[in-house]
Amino acid sequence: MTSPDxxxxxxxxxxxxxxxGRECLDVLEAMAAAGSPVEVVGVVDDGPSELNxxxxxxxxxxxxxxxxxxxxxDAVTRRYxxxxxxxxxxxxxxxxxxxxxxxxxxAIHPSATFGxxxxxxxxxxxxxxxxxxxxxxLGRHVHLNPNVTVGHDAVLSDFVSVNPGxxxxxxxxxxxxxxxxxxxxxxxxxxxxxxxxxxxxxVVTRNVPAGVVVKGVPGxxx
Numbered sequence: 001m002t003s004p005d006x007x008x009x010x011x012x013x014x015x016x017x018x019x020x021g022r023e024c025l026d027v028l029e030a031m032a033a034a035g036s037p038v039e040v041v042g043v044v045d046d047g048p049s050e051l052n053x054x055x056x057x058x059x060x061x062x063x064x065x066x067x068x069x070x071x072x073x074d075a076v077t078r079r080y081x082x083x084x085x086x087x088x089x090x091x092x093x094x095x096x097x098x099x100x101x102x103x104x105x106x107a108i109h110p111s112a113t114f115g116x117x118x119x120x121x122x123x124x125x126x127x128x129x130x131x132x133x134x135x136x137x138l139g140r141h142v143h144l145n146p147n148v149t150v151g152h153d154a155v156l157s158d159f160v161s162v163n164p165g166x167x168x169x170x171x172x173x174x175x176x177x178x179x180x181x182x183x184x185x186x187x188x189x190x191x192x193x194x195x196x197x198x199x200x201x202x203v204v205t206r207n208v209p210a211g212v213v214v215k216g217v218p219g220x221x222x
Contacts, residue, residue, distance in 0.1 A: 010038045011077045012105045013070060015093060017045040017052040017063065020143070021083030024125055025061060027107045028081070034110040041077045044070040067093070071100050079105040082123060082141055087159040087177035087195075090141055094123070094159075104141065112144075121158065133170070151188070163200070175210060 014024045021043060028040050042062035045052075056063055064070045078101050084090045094104070104123030112126045115134030123141040126132070132150045139158035144150070148162045151170035156162070160174045163182040168174070172186050175194035182200045186192065193210030202219040212221040 008037065010079055010105060011041050012038055012079045012081060012107075013041050013064065013074075013077055014043045014081050014083045015045070015067060015097075016083035017043050017048040017056055018083075018085075020085040020145075021045070022052075022055060022059075023127060023145075024081045024083035024107060025059070027109045027125060027127055030109050030111075030128070031107065036110075038105075041074075043083075067096070071102065078102040080123075081105050081107050081125060083125075085143070085161060087161050087179055090143075090161075091159045091177055094141055115152070139176075145182075157194075166198075 012028060014021050025040060028038055031038050040061065042064040043056055044064045044067050046066045053063060080102050082090045082093055084093060106120055106122060106124050108126045109128045111128045112130040114132045117135045118132055119137045121138050121140035121142060124138050126144045127146045129147040130144045133152040135153045136150050137155045139156055139160065141159050142156050143161045145162060145164040147165045150168045153171045154168050155173045157174055157176040159177040162168060162180045165183040166180045167185045169186055169188040171189045174192045177194060178192050178196045180198045181202065184198045184200060184202045186204045190204060190207055192208045195211045196208045197213045198204060199213065199215035202214050203217045204214060204219040208214055214221050
């Protein structure tokens with residue numbers, strides 16, 4: 001199948017019916033409205049709540065069943081976006097999907113801006129209002145929520161999540177599956193360890209070990 005302008009149409013499934021899954025739908029629908037050859041096929045979820053099922057139905061988006069049901073019944077649509085907010089869960093799902101023939105789709109909202117020499121890993125999701133500066137590297141399945149700012153020469157490793165309004169300053173390195181809470185700020189030249197959680201509104205002024213929870217201004221941990 002091709003789009004009217006001759007490019008191949010990407011048929012994409014969103015994995016996850018909860019909040020971020022539906023925000024991924026917003027990104028994909030905005031891409032399509034802006035002329036990108038992408039079509040949302042539907043949503044898969046292993047245990048959607050009744051409320052989220054109602055929310056999908058209200059916007060006319062099909063529920064395609066569990067992940068296994070989708071993989072067993074759909075031999076055509078094998079592009080997906082992981083609409084899961086938790087880095088750890090996202091990582092497990094990606095491992096589960098590897099080897100099935102499904103391929104991650106990189107979803108970029110048309111309002112997001114990028115400087116020169118930005119590398120975007122497969123499956124990254126970049127929401128509305130995001131600003132990414134120059135020489136930035138985004139790993140696989142990185143999530144940048146609305147209005148995030150990423151400074152020059154930053155590195156966001158695979159499965160990193162940055163929640164709405166957070167600021168990642170220049171030269172910051174975020175380890176695999178780290179999560180930055182809403183409106184948090186990471187000052188320049190810092191290293192954030194694998195799996196660290198930066199609390200909402202925290203201001204990080206020094207390097208952060210792997211796996212800790214940071215909170216406060218300036219940010220501290222136990």
